[in-house]
Amino acid sequence: MIRLKVNGKNHRFNGDPNMPLLWFLRDEIDLKGTKYGCGMGLCGACTVHVNGRPARACLTPVSAAANAAVTTIEGVSPDGSHPVQVAWEELDVPQCGYCQAGQIMSACALLSSKPKPTDADIDTAMNGNLCRCGTYLRVRAAVHKAAELTAANRTRPAKPAAKASSARTTRNGGNK
């Protein structure tokens, strides 16, 4: 029996202890925000925090997270109000968006250890996160922006945008 905390909630797992944390999160406790990209630690799409440090969930057996506190994209803030999310929205970072959960988790980890990172710091911290759509310039700018927002201790409300209500009808595969 493996016990672990995910986004502040306790979970137990009786299955294969070698199952990567990635698939535990996605398929066992239905947190689909953490993404599968390569399964080999090459792309960073699966980045989560384990006890506050960034980790590749595809290479972390769920047993290695036993008794740990795991944070996923869903735990950053439920409403997108974290400075990193706000900066990402303001600078319109995502294209397809698939890599962005991993980008955000890496950025959050960087900013908590280096509140005012340089371009070089950002490149080093983010180099493990591939983006097939090529959003790197905006990612870099958004990390700086998030640092500013955090420093100013303000998170502006997001710009009004239309809602994708279909997300609600299709996200769980529900029939329309």
Added chain:
Amino acid sequence: MTMTRINRRAFLQVTALAGGGFMLGLYTKAGTALAQGPPRMAPLVPADFIRIDPNGIVTLTAKNTEIGQNVLNTLPMLIAEELDVDWKDVKIIRADADNKYGPQFTGGSSATPMNWEPMRQVGAAGRHMLIAAAANTWGVTASECSTASGRVHHKASNRSSGYGELASKAATMPVPDLRSVKLKDPKDYKIIGTSTISVETKDILTGKPIFGIDVSVPGMLYAVFQRTPVLGGKAVSANLDAIKALKGVKHAFIVEGRPLRNDYPNYLFEDPGFESGVAIVADSWWAAKSAREKLEVKWDFGKWGAQDSAENAKKAQELSRQSAARTLRQDGDVEAIFKHDDIKIIESSYVIPFIAHGTMEPQNCTAHYKDGKLEIWATSQIPQTGRTMVARLLGLPESDVTVHLLRGGGGFGRRAYNDLMLDAAWISKTVGAPVKLIWSREDDIQHDYYRCGGFQYLKGAVDKGGKLVAWHDHFVGYGEGTAFAHDGGFNANEFPARYVPNYRVQSTVMPLGLKTGALRAPYSNCTAWVIQSFIDELAHAAGRDPVQFRLDLLTTTPLPLAAREAGLDASRMMGVIKLAAEKSGWGKRQLPKGTAMGVAFHFSHRGYFAEVAEVAVDSNKKIKVNKVWVAGDIGSHIINPSSAEAQAQGAVIDGLSEMTQEITLKNGRVVQSNYHEHPMLRMSQAPPQIEVHFLKTNNPPTGLGEPALPPILPAVCNAIFTATGERIRTMPITKQGFSFA
């Protein structure tokens, strides 16, 4: 010219005919390249795109698949503009695949050109009906009424009504004639031309399950599918009992596959269609994937089991020395020019590798077959074709197949092929449960529809005055007979055709046992590199400035277009070349030793792009692209400037990644398996600045997913040449010892 048998261009021509629009019930051909028989008539109705609830909430349907290009916003923005509602008051829903929406085709940078007119007309017709409802209620004439922000106003009587109040009456008003419906004066645009953030951005940033891979259906099982590693191979037997005994495994079975070529006479050459393999279905994806590691399959690999990239390269060399199988175009007499002794002749050969798409979200599809009906959740770029294919495979009427469209984690052409739909549907039907099929990254890289490789043997001549006087090209590619593999051909009218008096392009093809297909800016993504590199070689041979040499070429009076030929508009191209040169300070900046600028241009997908790259190369041949200037002309309007800049910047980074990629075959199988062997640029390797400039010209707006990509490869290679004296003629650049720092 037959570039492909499943012909993108022909398809676009067909669908362009549907540009008449939707609200009037104009008819569209069943929007699929594979559609057989007479066009299906699908009357289209406004209610399919616009819903206005009595409380005033406006819901617009986004019909095309979102793969990162923000088309979820783009098309509804066009409707909202003409409907005259505020963007902040609009909700967007994604359409399922359905012919009632007209073509839901995500490819060829076609969303804007195909929908610019019809989507605005849909919005304008909706507005017209709302005005008619108000006028009718108030007993005034429609022409006295105006609209703004979701309300109809009658100034004279100082009355106004919200769209919500008018909605039910509007629905009973006659649908206006599309040709007579009045569109806004562009100077009044409030939405077109403003940056809007994707309606799904918030969901992305908070980790909501909006992608194809995130779908879950009650009772769903998870599948992996070991497809034949060699094209056309057959799974003969496997240790299925041992696999079925593994923990979590529910089903394991051989899929025989079925050649779809019989069903679709114009299907891809060697594509067996529904391929053979072994499916493992388990209660978790991890269990299925782990079981697969124990899988032992006996295959019959058939005729492609010995295919080898090195052999193909050798064969291409031999073929290049023989006379070509086919002459695609001939102007003047190149051979006569090459005999002159007062000219400079340059001969070069270029090697184009196969490359994979490697979308961040691996291919996946969820299917649920139950009681003769099929429900699919997919990220297809051409979902209507997928629906047709899967209906035929399972022998169902199309009306019994529902395809829900989900956000795709990148597409780049890969999601145009719908092969996963076939696999998932078949597996679901076999096991009698909903099934989510997810490919591993390795499956994804090894079973792609690859960007086709090829070999270009060029010979060009410049005269004493530095003028390009002859151009010969023998393209040795892949295909069947003399026809090219899918998206692996050569366009006989490719620039500099018509601009060089003596011009000849010929081709020879070798057989290929690999599926090829559209990769972002198909054909252009490698052709531009070859042509713009060779033009650069000739400019240097002529001792001319590469920008001026190009401008002079474009100033030449072109040879006339043959019937049915489309040609580039030289003045639009010169416009962007000049803009890129001006913005980059071409020829005006002092650069340190080892640093240089390169230029290139290309016309594709109706878009005109010129790019300049400033590149530094160190003594270890490590490349740093310091800055890129992109100049594009895609017509009169940039619908969403933020997304447009993102597409152009992304295309540049994508193009740079392609310079490091290669797919090779050994024993009929793809050698590369994951991102370590098929890399992409990382953040530290990306140019720190990519400046994007649009030249707005009086032309209809066209698409941007693709045309910004092709020029970046030659622009960088041309800069590398100027910086180092070494010309890159073989991709990936690592073959010549270069790499990104």
